[in-house]
Amino acid sequence: MEDFSTNNPQNTGLPSGSENNRPAGQTLGIAALITAIVTFVLAVIPCIGIIAMVPAVIAVVLAAIGMSQASRTGASRSLPVAALIIGIVAFMISFSQIFVAGRIGDKFEREWKGDIEKAVEDVQQNVLKDLEDANVNIRIESGGETVEISTDVKKSNRHDELEELEKETPVTDDTIPGVK
């Protein structure tokens, strides 16, 4: 567990209440730890997980600088080390989101896309079938006059009409005499 009691003025040997009584690297360690914790939470959320790589790198860099500063003066390195570990884990989670997105993209291309195309085709077929049996009414009103056109586009009716037309039209012999 990190030792958070290192900011004690007695430990640092600086006068109590002084503005400069933080051990070297601790301010950077605090900043790195805050950034790392926030990044860790962000990295797990799929929507923004990928972009969490940027603050993760910032947290790791801050922690590394904090660690080197603390090493130089022999101060406690617990805060920068904690920040470094959390930052690296957050970066790895964030980086893994790229693979997760890639796998989902692949799966979409291979499996779901076919299903979606099939569903769209089914919907199109249903719409066309409904249109085949639809009644169309057009009403135009202009200057007190009303024109109403009403028709249906029923497929069965069109078949009947075609049959009627065939019956009405006399069958013509279009063969050329003498040619078999």
Next chain:
Amino acid sequence: MTPSPESNNAVLLSWRNRIREPYIVINAALALIILMVFGYSLIFSPDRNEYPVVCVHEKLTGVPCPSCGLSHSFSLILRGRIAEAYDWNIYGMRIFIFFASQLFMRIVFSSVSLKHPYLEKPLVLYDGTASFILFMVCFMPFLKGILKYL
């Protein structure tokens, strides 16, 4: 008997030093970030779809991710429209509980640490353990999603 100015100064300096302790600073910063998340959810209305944060995952893959609709869900929870919040994101409530409990924990742990400085080490230990368990419970669906596709 009135306290001497020297003792008043000593108490003031002691408090000032306590407030500048790393644990308190970290707690204050995290509480501020959580408040900013709640502020963001309150500022943007769920009825007007004007959230500036877009889903990077959806932009890349074209497929919505398990955290899509989380901003809507948070906004609706803060406005008391819980049923609608579940419609937007089924995990919205558990993530909201994580943030709300973290805000509560930051305030409580900081005030306990300020009042009883000798308790700081066990407090940090309890805080870390409780936060980790809470995180795992609340974010489990997202973690499972990552592990599933790796």
